[in-house]
Amino acid sequence: MSPSRKPREHDLLEKIRRKLQRTRFHPARHPQLRVAIGDDAAVWRPRSGYEAILTCDWFLAGTHFLPDRHPPHSVAAKCLARAISDIAAMGGEPRCFLLSLALPAKRAGDWLEKFLSGLRATASTLNCPIAGGDTTRSNQILINITVLGECKRGRAVLRSGARPGDAIFVTGRLGEAEYGLRLIKPGTKMHTRDLRLRKHLFPEPRLVAGSWLAQRGLATAMMDLSDGLSTDLPRLCKASNVGARLEGSKLPCVLIAKKDRTLNLDPTQLALHGGDDYELLFTVSPKNLKRIPKRIRALPLTRIGEIASNRQLLVERPNGIAEELKNQGWDPFQ
Amino acid sequence: MSPSRKPREHDLLEKIRRKLQRTRFHPARHPQLRVAIGDDAAVWRPRSGYEAILTCDWFLAGTHFLPDRHPPHSVAAKCLARAISDIAAMGGEPRCFLLSLALPAKRAGDWLEKFLSGLRATASTLNCPIAGGDTTRSNQILINITVLGECKRGRAVLRSGARPGDAIFVTGRLGEAEYGLRLIKPGTKMHTRDLRLRKHLFPEPRLVAGSWLAQRGLATAMMDLSDGLSTDLPRLCKASNVGARLEGSKLPCVLIAKKDRTLNLDPTQLALHGGDDYELLFTVSPKNLKRIPKRIRALPLTRIGEIASNRQLLVERPNGIAEELKNQGWDPFQ
Numbered sequence: 001m002s003p004s005r006k007p008r009e010h011d012l013l014e015k016i017r018r019k020l021q022r023t024r025f026h027p028a029r030h031p032q033l034r035v036a037i038g039d040d041a042a043v044w045r046p047r048s049g050y051e052a053i054l055t056c057d058w059f060l061a062g063t064h065f066l067p068d069r070h071p072p073h074s075v076a077a078k079c080l081a082r083a084i085s086d087i088a089a090m091g092g093e094p095r096c097f098l099l100s101l102a103l104p105a106k107r108a109g110d111w112l113e114k115f116l117s118g119l120r121a122t123a124s125t126l127n128c129p130i131a132g133g134d135t136t137r138s139n140q141i142l143i144n145i146t147v148l149g150e151c152k153r154g155r156a157v158l159r160s161g162a163r164p165g166d167a168i169f170v171t172g173r174l175g176e177a178e179y180g181l182r183l184i185k186p187g188t189k190m191h192t193r194d195l196r197l198r199k200h201l202f203p204e205p206r207l208v209a210g211s212w213l214a215q216r217g218l219a220t221a222m223m224d225l226s227d228g229l230s231t232d233l234p235r236l237c238k239a240s241n242v243g244a245r246l247e248g249s250k251l252p253c254v255l256i257a258k259k260d261r262t263l264n265l266d267p268t269q270l271a272l273h274g275g276d277d278y279e280l281l282f283t284v285s286p287k288n289l290k291r292i293p294k295r296i297r298a299l300p301l302t303r304i305g306e307i308a309s310n311r312q313l314l315v316e317r318p319n320g321i322a323e324e325l326k327n328q329g330w331d332p333f334q
Numbered sequence: 335m336s337p338s339r340k341p342r343e344h345d346l347l348e349k350i351r352r353k354l355q356r357t358r359f360h361p362a363r364h365p366q367l368r369v370a371i372g373d374d375a376a377v378w379r380p381r382s383g384y385e386a387i388l389t390c391d392w393f394l395a396g397t398h399f400l401p402d403r404h405p406p407h408s409v410a411a412k413c414l415a416r417a418i419s420d421i422a423a424m425g426g427e428p429r430c431f432l433l434s435l436a437l438p439a440k441r442a443g444d445w446l447e448k449f450l451s452g453l454r455a456t457a458s459t460l461n462c463p464i465a466g467g468d469t470t471r472s473n474q475i476l477i478n479i480t481v482l483g484e485c486k487r488g489r490a491v492l493r494s495g496a497r498p499g500d501a502i503f504v505t506g507r508l509g510e511a512e513y514g515l516r517l518i519k520p521g522t523k524m525h526t527r528d529l530r531l532r533k534h535l536f537p538e539p540r541l542v543a544g545s546w547l548a549q550r551g552l553a554t555a556m557m558d559l560s561d562g563l564s565t566d567l568p569r570l571c572k573a574s575n576v577g578a579r580l581e582g583s584k585l586p587c588v589l590i591a592k593k594d595r596t597l598n599l600d601p602t603q604l605a606l607h608g609g610d611d612y613e614l615l616f617t618v619s620p621k622n623l624k625r626i627p628k629r630i631r632a633l634p635l636t637r638i639g640e641i642a643s644n645r646q647l648l649v650e651r652p653n654g655i656a657e658e659l660k661n662q663g664w665d666p667f668q
Contacts, residue, residue: 009665034385035492038573040423040557041389041483043490046380051368055375056390056432056480058470063436089374098390100478102397134478136392137666144434144468144478146390149375156377158369223374239372331343332471 012108012135013037016099019116020123020130030129033096042131044096044148051156053149055086061141063332069184071192072111073118074201079143080122082226085205085278087149089224091157091214093207094126094149099133102142111141126205157214157282159239162221164309166283168244169292171206171299174229175254175267178274182265196257203278209296210280218291222282228275231329234313236281243312245322246305272315275330283307346442346469347371350433353450354457354464364463367430376465378430378482385490387483389420395475397666403518405526406445407452408535413477414456416560419539419612421483423558425491425548427541428460428483433467436476445475460539491548491616496555496574498643500617503626505540505633508563509588509601512608516599530591537612543630544614552625556616562609562663568647570615577646579656580639606649609664617641 017037035043046052059079061067067075084094099119103112123129128147180200184190192201206224213219221240225232229246237244253267254274284292292301308314313325351371369377380386393413395401401409418428433453437446457463462481514534518524526535540558547553555574559566563580571578587601588608618626626635642648647659 035490039492039494040420041387041426041481043424043485044386044388045487046384046386048382050380052378052380052386052482053375054378054430054432054465054480054482056434056466056468056478058434058436058468058476058478060436060470060472060476063470063472086374090377092375096388098388098480100390100392102392102394131388132390134390134392136394136397138394138397142392142394142476144390144392146388146432146480147375148386148388148482151377153379156369158373160373 009135015112016116020120033129033131036129036131042096042098044131047150049153050150051153053087053090053092053151053156055083056144056146057083057086059143059145067141069190070201072114074192076115076118077122077202079145080119080126081203081205082278083145083147084126084128084207085203085224085226087147088205088207088210089222089280090151091155091210091219091222092149092151093211094128094147096129096131096148097123098131098146100144101133102136102138104139105137107141126207151214155214157219157222159221159223159236162236162240162242162283162307163285164242164307166220166285166307167289167303168246168305168307169282169284169301169303170225170252170279171209171301172277172279173252173254174225174277174279175270175274177203177276178270179254179256179265181276182263200276203276205278206280206299209299212296213282216291218284218288219282220285222280225277225279225281226275227331228273228329229281230272230325230327231331232281233325234327237313243308243310244305245308246315246325248315249318250302250304252300252302273328343469349446350450354454367463367465370463370465376430376432378465381484383487384484385487387421387424387426387485387490389417390478390480391417391420393477393479401475403524404535406448408526410449410452411456411536413479414453414460415537415539416612417479417481418460418462418541419537419558419560421481422539422541422544423556423614424485425489425544425553425556426483426485427545428462428481430463430465430482431457432465432480434478435467436470436472438473439471441475460541485548489548491553491556493555493557493570493573496570496576496617496641497619498576498641500554500619500641501623501637502578502580502639502641503616503618503635503637504559504586504613505543505635506611506613507586507588508559508611508613509604509608511537511610512604513588513590513599515610516597534610537610539612540614540633543633546630547616550625552618552622553616554619556614559611559613559615560609561665562607563615564606564659564661565663565665566615567659568661571645571647577642577644578639579642580649580659582649583652584636584638586634586636607662
């Protein structure tokens with residue numbers, strides 16, 4: 001469709017269907033998905049002995065991404081990955097997603113084409129076919145992704161199960177997405193293959209680690225780090241009615257490239273307050289500590305502190321003095 | 335929260351949780367909903383022998399409603415009802431919904447309070463508790479509703495099952511929502527209790543009729559009328575690879591009040607092209623015609639035409655001449 005012609009809603013749906021509902025997602029490969037795009041709703045057959053996990057996530061131009069800076073395929077990859085990250089955080093596996101997409105007419109041509117290619121690639125990598133959605137017109141690009149996942153009955157890991165004495169772990173390195181974000185601030189050119197930008201542009205939901213922990217019942221509580229450790233850890237602690245003491249020196253902080261030393265980025269601050277990492281934060285009972293490996297596949301697991309019975313949130317500095325952990329993560333309203 | 339204070343995302347979530355997750359939706363009353371608002375995702379336990387139905391729907395300020403004209407409780411009622419209408423259109427029953435809400439800070443006070451009250455009332459009437467969602471900031475009010483429903487395995491009614499010779503039916507009267515929309519055009523005052531506006535402001539998903547037909551296997555194809563008969567009937571016909579011939583004189587058209595005669599509204603045109611009615615359009619095999627009642631509860635069912643084998647869409651005028659049915663329903667991109 002040329003951007004000069006007014007698109008119709010029908011054209012958009014056809015484009016989405018053609019691009020996303022191809023052989024890779026043939027019903028025979030996804031027998032649980034009985035009806036996908038094209039009817040009033042999707043029909044999905046639950047697997048016996050499993051529970052469904054449901055989540056949805058905004059991804060809005062201006063708030064979550066900048067259409068003139070972020071390439072459409074990275075917008076696609078990120079909107080789907082961050083929604084699926086909530087399934088990883090429960091220890092589940094994604095089964096299908098719905099795409100709600102509102103676009104200005106001028107984005108219905110080339111931009112949409114590249115966006116759908118990116119979405120298709122990510123959906124394929126994460127083994128999560130499209131099941132349906134809704135499209136409409138708007139002045140800005142608006143995206144909302146709903147994901148349906150599954151986990152074995154009773155195995156979903158909640159935020160509320162952390163107990164005093166449990167060890168606190170995170171996957172991967174923290175602050176990497178924030179580091180990337182700082183680098184793409186106005187005036188700098190963006191190279192999507194720049195490894196320093198990878199986590200900001202193409203975050204990876206920690207599905208393997210999440211379901212590994214859930215299937216073995218090893219995580220007493222779990223969530224994904226979307227708004228930064230200093231915002232998300234208090235949420236886990238509040239849900240579990242506990243406090244926490246972090247060891248600042250143990251944080252697996254982002255590695256800053258030599259050439260960026262002049263930017264004066266503090267890796268610990270990035271690790272504590274940077275958002276968008278989509279690493280997992282989880283707690284483990286002392287009796288199970290030996291069962292936690294150093295890595296799951298190539299992904300490191302790092303013990304960063306301990307759950308406390310009082311409701312305080314503290315970070316122990318290298319000098320041994322503990323300070324209050326101040327909530328400085330991302331809040332769209334701030 | 336006073337509108338003068340900047341809201342935090344956390345405050346919004348708490349407000350939604352307090353308002354919507356009350357005793358009416360206590361887990362004991364909705365045992366399938368294992369985890370609702372407050373974790374990374376909702377956990378929902380499927381009912382044995384049933385399939386899940388999944389749908390999502392945009393409801394955007396400026397495109398679907400006008401925040402300065404439509405009262406917040408009608409915005410709430412309509413966004414949920416129209417999403418649930420897709421579940422009715424498959425013959426299913428709603429089980430839970432996710433609310434994605436993006437707001438400017440100035441709407442986080444009084445407007446939000448009234449919106450949530452309206453949402454709670456509608457969710458309660460339709461027996462569909464909130465299971466989660468996502469909130470963020472935006473310049474305009476953006477709403478996206480995901481609904482999860484259920485129907486007995488294999489009983490979902492698709493758009494693709496209509497066969498030549500099947501009779502075409504609709505529920506209720508058509509054009510009523512469009513009639514209401516015409517009355518609230520600029521310069522007129524809106525009274526939310528005005529019965530002429532009821533269907534525009536407070537549409538009702540036809541859940542009872544939809545599941546009645548689905549459970550008995552009586553509808554060969556079914557969908558809801560969201561964009562108008564002249565837009566939606568072609569969709570059903572295309573999915574079923576058939577055509578249709580409507581009898582114009584049989585259409586259950588909106589009744590125009592005497593005082594509005596001066597507006598020169600043509601009831602047949604409103605019935606053919608008016609959107610937002612959320613009535614059901616369904617087809618019935620000749621052998622089952624006797625089993626279709628005149629009403630399901632108080633809702634009339636009207637036979638309006640017949641499915642044809644050629645791909646034409648015709649409307650027979652009272653003079654017996656058949657004209658082509660032109661697609662003039664609602665398209666957000668037009």
